Amino acid sequence: MTDYNFAYLDEQTKRMIRRAILKGLAIPGYQVPFASREMPMPYGWGTGGVQVSAAVLTPDDTFKVIDQGADDTTNAVSIRSFFERTAGVETTTATTEASVIQTRHRIPEEPLTEDQILVYQVPIPEPLRFLEPRESETRKMHSLEEYGLMHVKLYEDISRHGHIATSYAYPVKVEGRYVMDPSPIPKFDNPKLSDMAAIQLFGAGREQRIYALPPYTQVVSLDFEDHPFEASKADHLCGLCDATDSYLDEVIMDDQGGRMFVCSDTDYCEARRAAGHKGKDAA
Amino acid sequence: MQARKLSGGFDTPPVNSAHAFRAVMEAMARPGQIQDISGAQPPAPLSNAAGSVLLTLCDTDTPIYLAGDADTDDVRAWLAFHTGAPLTGPSHSMFAVGSWDALMPLSGYPIGTPEYPDRSTTLIVECAELEATGATLRGPGIKSEATLSLPETRAFQSNRALFPLGLDFIFACGDRLAALPRSTEVSRSSREAVAHEGAF
Numbered sequence: 001m002t003d004y005n006f007a008y009l010d011e012q013t014k015r016m017i018r019r020a021i022l023k024g025l026a027i028p029g030y031q032v033p034f035a036s037r038e039m040p041m042p043y044g045w046g047t048g049g050v051q052v053s054a055a056v057l058t059p060d061d062t063f064k065v066i067d068q069g070a071d072d073t074t075n076a077v078s079i080r081s082f083f084e085r086t087a088g089v090e091t092t093t094a095t096t097e098a099s100v101i102q103t104r105h106r107i108p109e110e111p112l113t114e115d116q117i118l119v120y121q122v123p124i125p126e127p128l129r130f131l132e133p134r135e136s137e138t139r140k141m142h143s144l145e146e147y148g149l150m151h152v153k154l155y156e157d158i159s160r161h162g163h164i165a166t167s168y169a170y171p172v173k174v175e176g177r178y179v180m181d182p183s184p185i186p187k188f189d190n191p192k193l194s195d196m197a198a199i200q201l202f203g204a205g206r207e208q209r210i211y212a213l214p215p216y217t218q219v220v221s222l223d224f225e226d227h228p229f230e231a232s233k234a235d236h237l238c239g240l241c242d243a244t245d246s247y248l249d250e251v252i253m254d255d256q257g258g259r260m261f262v263c264s265d266t267d268y269c270e271a272r273r274a275a276g277h278k279g280k281d282a283a
Numbered sequence: 284m285q286a287r288k289l290s291g292g293f294d295t296p297p298v299n300s301a302h303a304f305r306a307v308m309e310a311m312a313r314p315g316q317i318q319d320i321s322g323a324q325p326p327a328p329l330s331n332a333a334g335s336v337l338l339t340l341c342d343t344d345t346p347i348y349l350a351g352d353a354d355t356d357d358v359r360a361w362l363a364f365h366t367g368a369p370l371t372g373p374s375h376s377m378f379a380v381g382s383w384d385a386l387m388p389l390s391g392y393p394i395g396t397p398e399y400p401d402r403s404t405t406l407i408v409e410c411a412e413l414e415a416t417g418a419t420l421r422g423p424g425i426k427s428e429a430t431l432s433l434p435e436t437r438a439f440q441s442n443r444a445l446f447p448l449g450l451d452f453i454f455a456c457g458d459r460l461a462a463l464p465r466s467t468e469v470s471r472s473s474r475e476a477v478a479h480e481g482a483f
């Protein structure tokens with residue numbers, strides 16, 4: 001126990017991250033700066049999420065990692081085995097069995113419970129960054145609740161496309177105060193952010209930010225009276241499990257342009273198939 | 284003598300602090316919900332809960348203010364040995380620990396800045412009792428409402444009015460704790476809260 005660091009990070013680093021998490025929970029949606037550490041994986045692999053998970057995990061946890069809904073990508077497998085090795089946690093692919101879930105770009109379909117923690121990997125935490133490159137300015141905009149430009153940008157979408165074209169990382173407002181980037185989840189997942197029973201933690205490694213949503217926090221997707229927010233998805237059923245309510249990925253099946261739609265959440269799809277549901281493309 | 288002062292740290296710091304942090308995090312994420320916490324046995328008058336929070340979160344980067352009775356030679360020696368945290372007055376503290384009365388006045392602590400509201404003190408309040416009755420709490424982390432025995436209500440209402448600036452509180456009692464972040468709205472009792480709602 002003494003010759004390696006539990007969950008890889010040294011104790012001082014974990015304390016610093018833990019303090020940031022607590023302030024993040026106290027100020028929902030506000031981005032707390034932290035001193036991100038080098039992790040033994042590239043930035044694109046979610047080093048922010050990994051550091052938050054390392055600060056949160058105990059040896060009693062059951063840990064799940066999803067990468068765009070799937071448990072079996074190189075990224076997900078590698079992070080899972082990293083914490084099996086360094087924190088001695090159990091791992092699972094079943095959403096219902098996990099106590100801590102680290103995710104890249106999805107929220108599980110299965111509603112999460114009060115006994116669960118969802119950790120997001122975040123590439124760009126600042127929702128105002130594309131409007132204003134300077135950190136000092138975006139900080140000021142948040143402090144003054146200067147979110148008018150954000151609405152202008154969304155409205156430009158409407159005048160150009162007839163609807164709001166932003167379909168990932170769709171900005172939200174937390175408890176009527178901070179505008180927050182929910183990470184590149186599809187906007188289909190946005191309604192799940194609000195009033196969730198689980199704790200939601202967001203870690204951005206390269207950008208060195210942590211933010212949080214306590215359970216039952218009110219999260220509203222930005223919209224307009226004449227163009228209300230819509231949590232859209234492909235208008236199909238899952239080809240494997242026949243689900244009508246899950247977010248779907250389009251999969252190319254052959255050279256002839258054959259395609260099918262399947263649940264992006266692989267655990268959800270497998271559980272439905274195991275329960276006897278069968279889609280039109282299922283063998 | 285020295286050994287007695289310095290004992291009572293975490294047996295297995297990485298694992299003890301991981302468990303203790305989860306208790307603190309759950310408390311901060313769910314205001315009013317009472318959590319069990321253990322691991323540290325600090326010198327009197329610090330509670331085990333307060334000691335465990337300090338060992339979990341404090342080090343050379345976190346100035347601590349020891350208020351009133353909490354400021355003893357034994358406590359100083361114990362914190363120095365286990366955390367290395369510098370001691371300071373309220374105005375430069377990241378953490379403050381003591382009884383509610385000793386921690387007063389709240390105006391003496393940093394509440395963060397508009398651009399960095401996180402740069403504020405977390406107060407660890409030693410309480411003689413901690414029960415899920417009393418003041419009514421609403422806000423992020425609370426499904427509808429929670430109740431918690433608070434030393435008073437007015438101070439927390441004034442603190443909430445500063446949001447997103449403000450102080451965050453951890454109430455420690457024996458081996459248990461609860462928390463009240465700045466985001467929580469506090470009203471005196473559920474009966475009053477209902478009457479208030481009825482007024483709209």
Ligand SMILES: [Zn+2]
Pocket residue numbers: 238239240241242243246262263268269270272
């Ligand atoms: Zn499916």
